[in-house]
Amino acid sequence: MTADTTPPAAPSAMQADTAPAFAAALPWVGLVGLLFFINYGSRAMLAPLLLSIEADLGLDHAQATRLLFLMACGFTVSLAASAFLLSRVTPRRMAAFSCMATGAVLMGMAAVRDHATARYMFVLMGLAAGLYFPAGMATLGTLARQRDWGKAVSIHELGPNLSFVAVPLLAEAGLRVTDWRGVLLAVGVAGMLTGIVFAWVGRGGRTSAEPPSIRGFTGVLRSPLTWLFAWLLAMGVAGEYAVFSVLPLHLVDGMGLEPSTANGLLAASRVITPFAALAGGWVADRMGARRTIAACLALTGTALLAMAVPSAAVVTAGMTVQGAMTAFIFPAIFKELARCWPAGYQPTVLCIATPASSLLGTGAAPALLGLVGQTWSFGAGFALLGLLALASIIPLRLLPPEPGR
Template identity: 35%
Template sequence: MNNTSTNKDYDETQNENASSLRSQLGPLLFLTAIFFLNFISRIIFAPLMPSIEKDLGISHGEAGSLFLLISFGYFITLLGSGFISSRLKHRRTIIHSATVVGVALLIVSQINNLWGIRLGLLLLGMAAGIYLPSGIATLTSLINSRHWGKAIAIHELAPNMSFVVAPLLTEALLLWFSWRGVLVFLGVASVLAGLAFARFGKGGEFPGKTPSFRSSKMLFSEPAFWIMIILFSLGITGSLGIFAMLPLYLVTEYGMDRSWANTLIGLSRIPAVGMAFLAGWASDLLGPRRTLMAIFLLSGLTTVLLGVTSGYWTIIMIFLQPIIAVCFFPPGLAALSSIGPPSTRNVTVSLTIPVAFTLGSGVIPTGIGIMADADSFSLAIALTGGLILMGAVLSFYLRSE
């Protein structure tokens, strides 16, 4: 009882000490930059995949399975991130994540056999996995809870910008380097970012909460927790899962030139960048529940149409689908942060995201790749859209705001 009271007092003190959004904009942008490199280091393999597939002589299914290995590594360490951050504190956890992500990319860039690359990608996922719980915990400790929706929306600029930059950066660097050179570029950048945060970063000077039977049991008894696992799986599927296989889809199904496909995908993500702010604003105004219902309905429909349309309609869906899909994360993370007491916030994230990420960005792309080898690429995309539509129904069962 005393321990529970102490945790409650600590969390209330943290929120009272949290500052306004404007006063903490610098530290927030620094965390966003770290998250950007963390995210782009994982998704860069999507625009590189046509080149990697050709260089290594692998099938679509084998190409998709590479994303599964990244996701599995992410699953392992994200699930146990509380044990790491409880010892290192959130600040040092962020530093270690950034530097090891960079080292993993440098290792993969120097390996010539498929199994070695697979092990390197597993390490990459493991290094990336420890960031998000510590990043979110640091962010929410710096900023008052009234501004979490907007702060998370800014933080979510990282993946949104990654979706834009990854294909365009790939094509720019491939003019001078091989796909391995692209990995070296990002690896060096991530190591430097980690060192910079060690010197100039702010916040996170407190330990994470170690996942325990008590805290886990508390979350497991929440129906909303299980709903959020499914919703995050579907949300990640709509954004990262589709993005992972889209370059191969356009090159294989429509015969597009790789350079044009990546350029088109990069340009299609530009309008989506600002949507994170709109989604954060809508979440603060309407509440996460209603916002998520609308997002899943529109995201699922546009994904289905991406798989069944042709010609100009396909181009329209390439642009429209990501605009809707990226809106999931601000209300999704806001809803996730409201589950359970504040003292278990990082535990909630570290138990939800691993499963969701593995399914949405690992299992789904692998399944799409396997179906593509059976000449069913379009059907795989359409069926994925049908799965995303389920999120609109499940969101209804979240607690009303």
């Protein structure tokens, strides 16, 4: 018997709108967003502390950066397993556990004294943090009505976007009064307390997902929509991570700017991202998620092409637009996912699409930009990524038509 590759029908409007009005749900949506901030910020905090960790443990650059790779491996494995775990544990409990476990691992990291132990702790960090995202999204989906889903996701997406601004500042401030161990200990305690508070007073996410049967899992795996969402998420992650990582090299080596000037421009170009994440949800609810995704891809592609122009002013404008569109597109993508797949299947879709997008966005995309940068120029790499963004508009026709549009 062949598996059905058509996704199950999404819940009806009546079923999807049993949640309270958005104003009433906002405090609880915000609490889930705080969990995401702690989850993402806990992982992001390790990057600005890596030089201090490297010096204290006597590591070289390759060994230090390999720790981040090990964390990514643990994160991917945990994401892939989450759909199966969510059939036995409610999303609310898993989200709270992930936050508490992440905090506990950070507290354990503060006691690390050698490279071998650090490797195990970084893997554990990835495993603990990877449990959050599908559980958090499933919890969020029970708090907001379908018509308000874009706004709810935009509040949730403030977590990583605020982390881009807050984490480097918090790390620098922490290192002024203590060492990296003290910073990780403080962040770990904050994570533990946040998880406990959410487990105590948080709402939503009280229903376990359907167990992923072979037929259901195969159907999700073979559906073109699953891989379309994986690709769209990969484009967003590539813009969020790969472009951000390579831009300092491009500005210094390619544009001839001073490192301090390059870092200042990069930071300034990302200040707008939290506001863009908020606006993205409201626009997706008003204009429609599919149209919003198409517009974001068009503007992202244009901005990346502009970043290949050898002009500091043009590159700066392109950086700003590209950063804003990266934050803007995620609420629309998740709104479409919620429209195309019923809540019981969404964790399965996420456990397939999210690891795939992570490998593409944080692995393949930086490698591609580095290879093109070494062979030709980083500007050529940005132009290639821009063309991929523009080409990604074409498969959007696979998405089912939005009602009333």
